[in-house]
Amino acid sequence: MEVSVMDLKGPSSDQVQARFSLSSPFVANKMVNELMRLLPDPRVPIVVVCIGTDRSTGDSLGPLTGTLLKERRPGHLHVYGTLEEPVHGKNLEQYLALIHVNHPDAFIVAVDACLGRATSIGNIVIGEGPLKPGAAMNKDLPATGNIHIAGIVNVGGMMEFLVLQNTRLHLVFSMARKLSETLKRVDREVMRRKEEAPVYSDTVIFPKAFNEKKSRENIRN
Numbered sequence: 001m002e003v004s005v006m007d008l009k010g011p012s013s014d015q016v017q018a019r020f021s022l023s024s025p026f027v028a029n030k031m032v033n034e035l036m037r038l039l040p041d042p043r044v045p046i047v048v049v050c051i052g053t054d055r056s057t058g059d060s061l062g063p064l065t066g067t068l069l070k071e072r073r074p075g076h077l078h079v080y081g082t083l084e085e086p087v088h089g090k091n092l093e094q095y096l097a098l099i100h101v102n103h104p105d106a107f108i109v110a111v112d113a114c115l116g117r118a119t120s121i122g123n124i125v126i127g128e129g130p131l132k133p134g135a136a137m138n139k140d141l142p143a144t145g146n147i148h149i150a151g152i153v154n155v156g157g158m159m160e161f162l163v164l165q166n167t168r169l170h171l172v173f174s175m176a177r178k179l180s181e182t183l184k185r186v187d188r189e190v191m192r193r194k195e196e197a198p199v200y201s202d203t204v205i206f207p208k209a210f211n212e213k214k215s216r217e218n219i220r221n
Contacts, residue, residue, distance in 0.1 A: 019123050021123055031182045035147075039186070045078065047107070048109045056165055057167045058154050061172050061175055069180040080099065107146050108146050110144040110145025113152075124150070124151050125150045127147065129145070131145050
């Protein structure tokens, strides 16, 4: 499910995003460090929602990542969105409702493909706040995620549908493989920290962005 880079914004206008080049040395290490900085207390359930469809090469980053990550059998991360069971525009709301029931207090990491400048192709963007799936195609879909991971797979600006259809599978697969490796390493680190967390403490620490989102939900409810 495509999103444009300019639409990768959360509720805060001063939101900071980190960019990582797929070809950069030790890029997985750098992304693990950034994600661990953004994630909440290790006792909080974490859901990874990999958005997209295998019917479009450029839009398959999410389900490819979800498939490869599930094959690595994460112990703490709950993964939704695979090649077999993709999460896309037609079922996104149903999956978000299901996640809310199954993991009511979960911290959600949204993974998706996006379009950007030619010089940005191959970059991976990690930041606070939700993705806005379908924004590049003027689709009105719910913002998804407490934090987001977006892979820039091709050039945006015009004929987005055709651009996604003509995106190189090699790039998308390379990104998905690197993201699945990164998220599995995050999974191991979260489990390690969870085991080391004091058993006597009932206080769970959340990042500021997660607390702000929960506060808005409580006000609406």
